[in-house]
Amino acid sequence: MRRSGNMASAIAIVCATLIAISCCVQGSVIVTVSGVAALDSNCDIDDIRDQAIRDAWRRAAEQGAGLFLHAETRVEDLMLVSSELSTWVDAVILEYTVLRAWEDDLFYWIEIEAEVDTFKLGQTLESLGVAIESVGDPRTAVRISEVRLGERQELSISEAIVREALKDKGFILVEASEASGVSFASLGEENAQTALELAQAYAADVAVVGNVEAVPAGQVEIGLFTWYSARAYTDLTAILRSTGEVLASSYGEATVPALSLEVASVEAIERAVTSALPSLMFEAIANLSMINGSGLRAMQLVVEGARSLHEAQQIQVALGTLREVSDIELRQYGEALTAYSVAYLGPSDSLGRELEQAAFSALLRSYLGRDTRMTVVALDFGSIHVKLE
Numbered sequence: 001m002r003r004s005g006n007m008a009s010a011i012a013i014v015c016a017t018l019i020a021i022s023c024c025v026q027g028s029v030i031v032t033v034s035g036v037a038a039l040d041s042n043c044d045i046d047d048i049r050d051q052a053i054r055d056a057w058r059r060a061a062e063q064g065a066g067l068f069l070h071a072e073t074r075v076e077d078l079m080l081v082s083s084e085l086s087t088w089v090d091a092v093i094l095e096y097t098v099l100r101a102w103e104d105d106l107f108y109w110i111e112i113e114a115e116v117d118t119f120k121l122g123q124t125l126e127s128l129g130v131a132i133e134s135v136g137d138p139r140t141a142v143r144i145s146e147v148r149l150g151e152r153q154e155l156s157i158s159e160a161i162v163r164e165a166l167k168d169k170g171f172i173l174v175e176a177s178e179a180s181g182v183s184f185a186s187l188g189e190e191n192a193q194t195a196l197e198l199a200q201a202y203a204a205d206v207a208v209v210g211n212v213e214a215v216p217a218g219q220v221e222i223g224l225f226t227w228y229s230a231r232a233y234t235d236l237t238a239i240l241r242s243t244g245e246v247l248a249s250s251y252g253e254a255t256v257p258a259l260s261l262e263v264a265s266v267e268a269i270e271r272a273v274t275s276a277l278p279s280l281m282f283e284a285i286a287n288l289s290m291i292n293g294s295g296l297r298a299m300q301l302v303v304e305g306a307r308s309l310h311e312a313q314q315i316q317v318a319l320g321t322l323r324e325v326s327d328i329e330l331r332q333y334g335e336a337l338t339a340y341s342v343a344y345l346g347p348s349d350s351l352g353r354e355l356e357q358a359a360f361s362a363l364l365r366s367y368l369g370r371d372t373r374m375t376v377v378a379l380d381f382g383s384i385h386v387k388l389e
Contacts, residue, residue: 029115030114030115031060031063031113031116033111033112034056034059034112035053035054035055035056035058035110035111036052036107036109036110037049037051037055037107039106039107039108045108048108049101049108049110052108052109053112054251054253056114057096057112057114060096060112095114095115096112098110099111099112099113138206138288139174139202139203139204139205139206140171140172141174141198141199141204141207142159142162142166143198143207143208143210144162144212144236145210145211145212146158146159146212146269147213149215149216149230149261149265156212157270158210158212161270161273161274161277162210162273165274165277169281171206174203192239192244194209195209196241196244205241206239206247206284207239209236210234210236210237210273210276212233212234212269212272213233213234214231214232214265214268214269215231215232216229216230216265217230217231225259227257227259228260229256229264230255230261230265231255231268232269232273233272234251234272234273234276235249235250235251235252236248236249236250236273236276236277237249238280238284240288247283248280248281248282248287250279250283252271252273252275253272254268254271254272254275256268298341299343300331300339300342301319301340301342301384301386302339302383302384303337303338303339303340303374303386303387304338304385304386305372305389306333309333311368312333312338313330315338316330318363318367319340321363322354324345324346324351325342325344325351326342327341327342328341329341348379348384351384355374355376355386356376360374361373372388372389373389374387375387
């Protein structure tokens with residue numbers, strides 16, 4: 001490229017940010033979308049179905065919360081130097097239902113109905129504004145299985161990113177040398193069970209595991225250059241060793257173009273993992289904060305079917321007879337739902353089992369004066385929803 005004297009080359013940077021927002025208020029929306037994946041005789045049909053579901057998740061998030069696009073083109077001496085298009089979605093898919101699935105000659109399609117939470121988590125870890133010190137600096141073990149362009153990586157870029165992010169937030173990281181007689185040199189599919197095994201082997205309070213994969217996503221000719229795209233997917237899970245509960249889980253995805261497929265795959269992995277970290281850390285710290293030093297955790301108990309305020313108060317009295325329950329407060333009574341705050345010595349699923357036991361049902365009948373029992377409808381780390389039947 002020719003340059004004249006000391007004159008700097010003319011550089012033009014054109015940036016465009018397009019924001020399409022389908023929902024402008026905090027809350028959740030229900031959307032119906034279709035995802036698609038290419039049929040491949042070399043791939044298992046379950047893997048193809050997973051790809052289609054992931055595509056549907058992305059489309060649901062885009063439709064429910066809006067797609068943010070950032071385009072940047074760099075021109076030097078009237079020649080194209082680089083062109084980048086990046087996208088992100090700031091939303092959480094709370095739950096989804098598969099409505100139908102079908103195939104044609106080339107593609108596998110799946111249609112889902114999803115509830116999308118449009119609450120903005122923030123694009124960077126700095127936006128979290130929470131400190132792990134408030135929940136006791138838990139010892140944390142990390143293991144991420146990374147597959148890049150079909151090859152499993154011994155040195156995981158994604159694991160380094162996760163470890164650095166956790167360290168920055170105050171998590172106390174344990175090293176491989178601290179494992180108690182167990183070798184984890186052979187990495188496979190990571191899940192909540194392997195996370196629990198990892199935490200037990202390292203005597204860690206918390207274990208974070210994940211799977212990351214980067215695959216080719218096409219190429220395009222732009223001027224004299226060939227741009228290669230790579231798409232990366234990641235799922236991260238954090239578990240609590242003492243109970244085996246899932247503290248948090250998150251999913252990230254990114255597609256990145258570059259002048260080489262290797263560079264594109266590395267950058268896609270970095271972006272996918274970085275996008276999944278804020279929600280994972282926020283949820284993990286929030287759930288850890290529900291547990292105090294004695295093991296008690298704050299929970300919300302929602303009861304469906306209390307017929308009157310008097311019944312709601314009697315349920316509160318009945319709950320007070322449970323040995324592991326304390327600090328019961330009737331927060332809200334309604335004809336449809338009644339909400340209590342409780343402190344419970346144990347996980348929410350343990351409380352759910354206790355509420356469904358015959359002994360508590362008999363006690364409940366004596367307090368309410370009618371034949372009824374509690375059935376668990378739904379539960380997660382910090383809340384439990386039951387129905388009087």
